[in-house]
Amino acid sequence: MQYEKGLVLLGSMGALSLMTILSVIIGRIFLSVPAQFQTTLPLGEYAAIALLVFFGLKSIKDAWDIPPTAAKKGAEGGPELDEFAEAEELVKEKASKQLSNPLEIVWKSFSLVFFAEWGDRSMLATIALGAAQSPWGVASGAIAGHLLATSIAILGGAFLANYISEKLVGYLGGALFLVFAVATFFGVF
Numbered sequence: 001m002q003y004e005k006g007l008v009l010l011g012s013m014g015a016l017s018l019m020t021i022l023s024v025i026i027g028r029i030f031l032s033v034p035a036q037f038q039t040t041l042p043l044g045e046y047a048a049i050a051l052l053v054f055f056g057l058k059s060i061k062d063a064w065d066i067p068p069t070a071a072k073k074g075a076e077g078g079p080e081l082d083e084f085a086e087a088e089e090l091v092k093e094k095a096s097k098q099l100s101n102p103l104e105i106v107w108k109s110f111s112l113v114f115f116a117e118w119g120d121r122s123m124l125a126t127i128a129l130g131a132a133q134s135p136w137g138v139a140s141g142a143i144a145g146h147l148l149a150t151s152i153a154i155l156g157g158a159f160l161a162n163y164i165s166e167k168l169v170g171y172l173g174g175a176l177f178l179v180f181a182v183a184t185f186f187g188v189f
Contacts, residue, residue: 066167133184
């Protein structure tokens with residue numbers, strides 16, 4: 001809201017792309033364990049399925065726990081709102097001075113997104129999928145997904161919040177994690 005949308009998108013996507021590539025590399029490292037630790041069991045795939053099921057069920061539970069009034073009015077409460085409040089506090093802390101240099105704006109967007117998103121569900125899911133699936137497919141799919149989500153957030157987040165509740169987003173996200181778990185189990189991807 002404070003800066004040029006294109007610069008914010010560039011910084012945000014730089015951070016998310018780097019985090020995605022690092023996650024896929026970490027997943028591939030887990031897949032490349034020494035021969036003496038390898039078994040005939042596809043442990044990478046099992047770990048990916050377990051993580052995807054966990055994140056799916058957790059997202060659905062978190063959405064279930066959001067009170068109906070909070071889901072509609074954006075009131076305080078729910079586990080995701082704590083993450084939002086933490087990110088908002090970090091942004092306020094870092095946004096005390098107005099930036100005018102485009103490189104500073106890109107760097108600020110990059111650093112805020114990179115550190116706020118480090119260790120979140122999408123990173124852990126990307127690590128798991130990177131271990132179980134094609135690294136090029138996982139990286140390109142995750143980056144495309146981040147681009148779509150970040151573009152929507154930058155261009156229409158406030159608008160969409162009037163029509164789509166956080167509860168619905170939680171249910172849909174949880175369902176998608178479960179669909180990816182089933183698809184990974186059956187080797188669809």
